[in-house]
Amino acid sequence: MSDIGSGDEGISSQKYHGQGMDAGGNNFDSGQQPQEQELATKMLQIQSKRFYLDVKQNRRGRFIKVAEIGADGRRSQIFLAMSTAAEFRDHLSSFSDFYSSLGPPNPESVPDDGKLKSEMMLKDNRRYYLDLKENSRGRFLRVSQTITRGGPRSQVALPAQGMIEFRDALTDLLDDFGTDDGGFKGELPEGRHLRVDNKNFYFDIGQNNRGIYMKVSEVVPSLQVKSNFRTAITVPEKCWTRFRDILADYCDKMNRAHAEPADHHQPGAAPPAARAASAQPARDTNAPVASLCPQEAFSGSAPRI
Structure with a gap:
């Protein structure tokens, strides 16, 4: 708290x-x-x-x-x-x-x-x-x-x-x-690490005066300064579910996209463009971007903690 x-x-x-x-x-x-x-x-x-x-x-x-x-x-x-x-x-x-x-x-x-x-x-x-x-x-x-x-x-x-x-x-x-602060008193999850090629991603859960957040850091070796370059975003806890759903949706779309070349050679298969159009749900072009995470924007830097 x-x-x-x-x-x-x-x-x-x-x-x-x-x-x-x-x-x-x-x-x-x-x-x-x-x-x-x-x-x-x-x-x-x-x-x-x-x-x-x-x-x-x-x-x-x-x-x-x-x-x-x-x-x-x-x-x-x-x-x-x-x-x-x-x-x-x-x-x-x-x-x-x-x-x-x-x-x-x-x-x-x-x-x-x-x-x-x-x-x-x-x-x-x-x-x-x-x-x-x-x-x-x-x-x-x-x-x-x-x-x-x-x-x-x-x-x-x-x-x-x-x-x-x-x-x-x-x-x-x-x-x-009383002297009870209230708020969250449980134990926060431990951080995780993911290595992809020459990049390292760190997932750290923390808490500050704005609440609970996840900090996602990317560490890339930099030859120019002979050190690692780190960038980070912070995702407020109330957006984690929506954040996950967006990533899962992109994973599904890319899985279907990778499967299209094999389907293209099957007799009677629909053209790739038609399959892609039918696979994607209708999109409301008037929906505001902020609706992905109401009342909270993702930060482009590490949280102030």
């Missing part, structure tokens, strides 16, 4: 309206998936910032979206699976205890990077970096969310004085909805 859906779900509730766009220029009122459901929400006012903790659910399971809105209207957000939110809640307790043990701020004793304490959480293809920092405005906990293989970084900054209040609000939501 991955932490969230596609990562582009917008903040759509009226509580966010009128706040414009976030620091990165993302419109939080767009891209909402209709199948996403908001189950509960909490709002915290900590110093000059507002924080919204939204429990949401979609076809991949439940997660908590944490949105920070600064005094200037800027927004940022991170997404936590329910199990990750529980781990974060426990870290908040330890960070709060450490913060309480600190004396008054002393500019001469602060590290160059400002970090006083750091932790890291790992969930599927996401990393979360927790850094208690100090600068001229005070002490705060910065929570950064990154994708393990590149991608944008998002983060929220929680004033240190509000860590206990934030932890208690998070605990209330976890008590109500």
